Amino acid sequence: MRWTDFPKWGRWMADWAAGYHAGLRDRPVRARSTPGAVLAALPAHAPEAPEPMEQVIADFESLVVPGITHWQHPRFFAYFPSNASPAAVLADTLIAAMSPQCMLWQTSPAATEMETRMMEWLRDAIALPESFHGVIQDSASSATLAAVLVMRERALNWAGNQQGLSAHAPVRIYCSGEVHTSVDRAIWVAGIGSDNLRRIPTQGPTRAMDPAALRAAIAEDRAAGLIPAGIIGSTGGTSTGGSDDIAALADIAEAEGLFLHVDAAWAGSAMICEEFRPLWAGVERADSVVFNPHKWLGVQFDCSAHFIRSPEDLTRTLAYRPEFLKTHGADGIINYSEWSVPLGRRFRALKLWFLLRAYGLEALRAMIRNHVTWSQALCEGLRSEADFTIVTEPVLSLFTFRYTPEGADDLDALNQRLVQAINDDGRIYLTQTQVADGIALRFQAGQWDCTEADVILAGEVIREIARGL
Missing domain, CATH: 1.20.1340.10 (dopa decarboxylase, N-terminal domain)
Incomplete structure (x- = not known):
């Protein structure tokens, strides 16, 4: 060809x-x-x-x-959405046709400068202050790894990359059990080790980290000669939407001199709607924030928005400048490869540019508000049924439930059979999770072409299959 x-x-x-x-x-x-x-x-x-x-x-x-499992199916209610709007797909086709390598300003000036502007557009859309600067990472996993590396280097007086971790006392990172598994991987890759990731107990309906327990853990680690480095907060955790009190975490981070990273990979897109922002109140005091436009905003994978209050800390941690990567004769330019772990970079900003211009923020807000409204209506419908129990309350468009018919002996086995039967049926797709000591089914609405009728059908399918087991 x-x-x-x-x-x-x-x-x-x-x-x-x-x-x-x-x-x-x-x-x-x-x-x-x-x-x-x-x-x-x-x-x-x-x-x-x-x-x-x-x-x-x-x-x-x-x-x-x-x-292929059809992630763009309007009745994909599993995991979180991985959307692909027509305008963004068109942009991705153009990107593939040009196939630019956007690692440096000089290798693709338009890509670099558009990335700067698109991250400003997104920052303003979710109401982060202008003190935040953005970079497009491939995924929230990469953004979280970058944040963990900065935590490590700051805590080690910027000597970790040079001296290695063996020259220092162990570095400690703090999070709850609600964070994504990408945090565990970041800890592994950063050389910190799973034993130095402290899981803080949660409390309340939002399953937020207990601030008192967090303070106690930090004090205990300092007394043991360990090095507290950073806190990873969650807004809209993967399992049930667990969300930390970001303002309380910021108080502790500031008092203790720790780096605060907020993972809002899925839920962050909803922050273009002002009424949802209380979910992450205090986020403006974080050091680093990530959310994925490729989940709920309409840009297809991969496109993760990473905002940093101090780009200098990020580049001090990640930048490496051999002579062949220097741009001579151009001052004040940004090379976004110095803000990321990979050197190579795709022209992801073009997808955002097409998306935001083709639909506008109001249409995107309407989509997200609809998904939240429809999902919460389904939650209330299931709550009204005697043989269903809502396990965790809705966080935006995510909730969990369990089929609990009278006389059932093994509810875990029953609900595992239910999710398997639903997915084998094919009309909708759900996933399960572990909540406390039991299996629960997750439901979230967020697919680009999802309609209210699709969510209503989901409720009918759930009831029909459950009662037919």
């Missing part, structure tokens, strides 16, 4: 994409492939000679599409 062939297949791709999205409600949400089926259908070795695109496309439709 040559560029002269591309218009033909580009038109095919555009038509296929539009048809795919139009017909998603007719497909089961979760892939029905059996383990190893796709692998077995793929030849063991690459072809030596070119094959016609017609055959490649035919195999794509027969092998790949049936083996």
Whole structure:
């Protein structure tokens, strides 16, 4: 295939994409492939000679599409959304066609300067103060790793990268059990070690870190000769939406001289709506904040917004400037590769630019408000049923529930059977989680094309399948 062939297949791709999205409600949400089926259908070795695109496309439709779980399905209520608006998909197609390497200002000036402006647009949209500066990371995992590395270096007087951790007492990081597993990975990769990640007990309906327990843990670690370095707060935790009192964490971080990072990977998008901002009150006092526009805002993966109060601390931790990466004769420029762990960078800002211009903030706010309203209405509907129990209250559009019919012996086994039966049915897709000592089913609404009718149908499917077990 040559560029002269591309218009033909580009038109095919555009038509296929539009048809795919139009017909998603007719497909089961979760892939029905059996383990190893796709692998077995793929030849063991690459072809030596070119094959016609017609055959490649035919195999794509027969092998790949049936083996995909449809994250863009309007009734995808599992995990968190991974949205793809048409405008952002168009931008991603342009990015792929140009395929620029955006590691330095000089390698793609438009990408660098657009990233600066788009992060200002997002910062203002979620009402962070102008003292925050933004960078687009590939995921919240990378942003959290960057934050943990800064915590480590600040706590070690900027000597960790040079001397290694063995030259110092152990560094301690504090969080609750509600944070994403990316925090654990960041601790591993940063060399801090799981034993030095202290899990602070939670309290109250939001499952927030207990400030008194946090203070006590920090004091205990200092007395033991350890080095408290930072706190990782949660806004909208993955399991049940657990959310810390960010203002209380900021008080402790300031008093103790610790770095405060706030992970709002999913929930942060909702902060474009003023009425949801009390969920992270005090966030303006954090040192670092991350949320994923690729979850709930309409930009497809990957595009994570990382805001930092002190970019100098970030670049002091991550920047490495060999001669071949220097830009001579241009002062005051930003090289965003110095703000990230990877050197290579995609032109992710273009997706945000297309999205925000094509829909505007008001349309995005309306989408998020609808998702919250519809999900909470479903929660109340299930609450009114005698054989269902709401386990955790809604946090934005996320809540958890359990099927609890009278006389059931093993509720965990029953609810595990229920989520499996729902997903095998195919009309909707849910996931389960562990709350206290029991299995609960998670429901969250957030898919770009989701309608109120889709959420109502979800309730009907849940009731029908539960009572048919």
